[in-house]
Amino acid sequence: MSLDLQLKQEISKAFSSLFDAELKVEDISLQPTRKEFEGSHTFVCFPYARLSKAKPEETARLIGEYLKENVEAVADFNVVKGFLNIVFSDATWVQVFTDIWKDENFGQYSDNGKEVMVEYSSPNTNKPLHLGHLRNNFLGWSVAEILKANGYDVHKVQIINDRGIHICKSMVAWSKFGNGETPESTGKKGDKLVGDYYVKFDQEYKKQIAELVEGGMDKETAEKEAPIFKEAQALLKKWEAKDPETYELWETMNGWVYAGFDVTYNAMGVDFDKLYYESNTFLLGKDEVVKGLEKGIFFEKEDGSIWVDLTEEGLDQKLLLRADGTSVYMTQDIGTAILRYRDFPNISQQIYTVGNEQEYHFKVLFIILDKLGYEWAKECYHLSYGMVDLPSGKMKSREGTVVDADELMQEMTDTACQHTEELGKIEGFSEEQAKELYYTLGIGALKYFLLKVDPTKRMLFDPNESIQFQGNTGPFIQYTHARISAILRKAEQIGVVPTEEDLKNLNELQASEKNVIFLLNDYMKKLAEAAENYSPDAIAQFAYDLAKEYNRFYQEVSIFNEEDQVALKFRIAFSSVVAKTIAKAMGLLGIQVPERM
RNA sequence: GGUUCCGUAGCUCAACUGGAUAGAGCAACUGCCUUCUAAGCAGUAGGUUCGGGGUUCGAGUCCCUGCGGGAUCACCA
Numbered sequence: 001m002s003l004d005l006q007l008k009q010e011i012s013k014a015f016s017s018l019f020d021a022e023l024k025v026e027d028i029s030l031q032p033t034r035k036e037f038e039g040s041h042t043f044v045c046f047p048y049a050r051l052s053k054a055k056p057e058e059t060a061r062l063i064g065e066y067l068k069e070n071v072e073a074v075a076d077f078n079v080v081k082g083f084l085n086i087v088f089s090d091a092t093w094v095q096v097f098t099d100i101w102k103d104e105n106f107g108q109y110s111d112n113g114k115e116v117m118v119e120y121s122s123p124n125t126n127k128p129l130h131l132g133h134l135r136n137n138f139l140g141w142s143v144a145e146i147l148k149a150n151g152y153d154v155h156k157v158q159i160i161n162d163r164g165i166h167i168c169k170s171m172v173a174w175s176k177f178g179n180g181e182t183p184e185s186t187g188k189k190g191d192k193l194v195g196d197y198y199v200k201f202d203q204e205y206k207k208q209i210a211e212l213v214e215g216g217m218d219k220e221t222a223e224k225e226a227p228i229f230k231e232a233q234a235l236l237k238k239w240e241a242k243d244p245e246t247y248e249l250w251e252t253m254n255g256w257v258y259a260g261f262d263v264t265y266n267a268m269g270v271d272f273d274k275l276y277y278e279s280n281t282f283l284l285g286k287d288e289v290v291k292g293l294e295k296g297i298f299f300e301k302e303d304g305s306i307w308v309d310l311t312e313e314g315l316d317q318k319l320l321l322r323a324d325g326t327s328v329y330m331t332q333d334i335g336t337a338i339l340r341y342r343d344f345p346n347i348s349q350q351i352y353t354v355g356n357e358q359e360y361h362f363k364v365l366f367i368i369l370d371k372l373g374y375e376w377a378k379e380c381y382h383l384s385y386g387m388v389d390l391p392s393g394k395m396k397s398r399e400g401t402v403v404d405a406d407e408l409m410q411e412m413t414d415t416a417c418q419h420t421e422e423l424g425k426i427e428g429f430s431e432e433q434a435k436e437l438y439y440t441l442g443i444g445a446l447k448y449f450l451l452k453v454d455p456t457k458r459m460l461f462d463p464n465e466s467i468q469f470q471g472n473t474g475p476f477i478q479y480t481h482a483r484i485s486a487i488l489r490k491a492e493q494i495g496v497v498p499t500e501e502d503l504k505n506l507n508e509l510q511a512s513e514k515n516v517i518f519l520l521n522d523y524m525k526k527l528a529e530a531a532e533n534y535s536p537d538a539i540a541q542f543a544y545d546l547a548k549e550y551n552r553f554y555q556e557v558s559i560f561n562e563e564d565q566v567a568l569k570f571r572i573a574f575s576s577v578v579a580k581t582i583a584k585a586m587g588l589l590g591i592q593v594p595e596r597m
Numbered sequence: 598g599g600u601u602c603c604g605u606a607g608c609u610c611a612a613c614u615g616g617a618u619a620g621a622g623c624a625a626c627u628g629c630c631u632u633c634u635a636a637g638c639a640g641u642a643g644g645u646u647c648g649g650g651g652u653u654c655g656a657g658u659c660c661c662u663g664c665g666g667g668a669u670c671a672c673c674a
Binding site for chain 1: 599600601602603608609610611613614615616617618621622623629632633634635636637638639654655667668669670671672673674
């Protein structure tokens with residue numbers, strides 16, 4: 001039984017025994033004791049003064065006395081105002097540690113029988129991935145891993161927006177200005193090449209609009225009448241009509257993009273169990289829209305476009321199918337959602353990792369799915385996260401202010417290399433090992449930087465102030481792991497092998513050891529919390545706290561100079577559990593931890 | 598304008614979902630490498646939690662209001 005639960009039960013007993021009052025275990029909440037007071041767990045008594053019919057301070061004192069008297073694990077207590085701080089015996093902490101040490105499944109909840117789907121990434125195929133995508137991918141991937149650790153069966157998916165007006169724009173520009181360029185002929189990554197033509201389209205489009213406006217046309221009309229825009233629209237229609245030539249170009253250019261994306265995903269270290277392509281789902285979406293129209297859920301306007309009226313829900317009318325029959329974003333999302341439930345009928349929830357700029361879209365999508373009669377629509381969840389801002393404001397791909405994902409990852413690796421060389425820490429590393437280390441540290445710093453922040457909040461990234469490697473950072477935690485690894489190597493070398501028997505003979509702990517055990521003991525709770533709130537930041541914070549507290553121990557307490565063999569063996573076991581837990585927690589963030597650095 | 602999210606140290610972020618004297622990192626300053634990795638540890642300084650009301654034993658957190666900022670309200674995705 002967990003320490004917390006045990007304590008809660010005893011507090012509940014204390015209430016019935018002392019005050020003849022019923023206080024249910026589930027109504028009791030404990031909080032960590034603040035550092036300035038002695039103890040580890042604090043029970044706040046203010047809310048229960050009514051139950052105990054005594055002042056909070058008095059209530060705290062009575063319960064404290066009861067616990068000290070009746071519960072072996074409780075060694076002492078102190079009361080500050082209405083706060084009851086509980087001190088567990090060292091033997092209790094040793095026991096807590098032993099349980100964790102022996103538990104092979106520590107950090108993994110058992111199978112809960114639930115199946116969920118997590119979507120993330122889901123890029124358009126007209127431009128390369130940027131910093132915003134990095135946050136998205138790291139977040140979605142990490143949430144999926146956290147859910148797995150909580151006992152869920154998780155399917156990682158993405159929807160690749162491979163069709164639509166955006167890719168048609170790149171296709172038009174390439175056809176007009178490309179001169180047959182390919183990734184091979186230019187030596188450019190495919191996604192970058194296609195992205196260049198997307199930018200080229202926009203430049204040309206703007207030029208044409210300006211010309212039309214100069215000729216006396218108003219801006220709004222000009223935007224619709226610009227020849228290059230009309231070409232893109234025409235191409236989209238041709239594509240939907242499966243025009244062979246258009247299809248071939250589309251497949252070729254998407255192929256370039258996928259090859260480029262593969263390189264980026266590989267560097268990011270994210271993966272997927274199944275890929276969905278918009279080109280395979282939008283027709284299903286169209287069918288559903290037509291069905292919905294027949295059922296009277298949707299309505300048709302005079303021009304033939306199909307809409308849903310959401311004014312009753314306090315929203316607007318929303319377009320589902322254009323007058324020319326081509327589909328929009330919403331159309332394919334309807335199809336995709338339905339297809340996924342056909343593929344995986346047992347999933348209890350679908351989680352969409354998409355930026356908060358699309359909150360309205362998902363609100364509407366879920367309502368539409370509900371209107372269409374899909375029960376599971378209520379369980380769809382938009383994991384909405386904040387934008388990554390630059391000091392200059394929002395990133396805009398067409399204005400060239402984006403931070404490119406490939407470039408940023410490379411820069412991080414370079415920075416890691418520079419730091420490591422400055423510190424002279426690559427002694428004994430082969431060139432290959434050194435390169436791997438730089439990558440591990442660079443990407444680790446980047447992932448940690450993006451994941452330690454509450455996902456719902458927008459965050460700032462300053463390219464001029466490169467991501468730190470000291471303090472609350474990925475490398476700091478990685479460093480702690482490397483330090484422990486060195487200790488464990490030495491222990492193995494000199495043949496120190498702790499056993500359960502050794503731990504039984506241990507009866508005194510250092511304060512820093514108890515603090516670390518307290519954190520270890522908290523891990524499962526943090527893990528559950530992280531899943532509940534879809535918050536990798538809770539795991540990041542945990543890993544940092546653990547590393548920080550271990551480093552304090554490392555500084556204050558000697559291991560190999562310890563004369564007491566039992567204490568020495570304990571510290572080896574203890575260090576090994578910390579290293580494993582750091583590795584697991586960081587693993588949930590997609591961050592590798594090195595043995596040496 | 599409607600809807601919605603946000604405003605915490607000079608900067609980047611926390612605060613166990615209403616608990617104690619609001620905490621970390623960076624930047625600044627002071628110590629600590631003959632000892633298991635100094636990418637570390639210890640310490641100093643830094644706050645009217647945007648302003649003003651309210652709710653209660655208790656508010657950064659909940660309610661109202663003012664100010665400031667973001668997102669969204671597309672036949673873009």
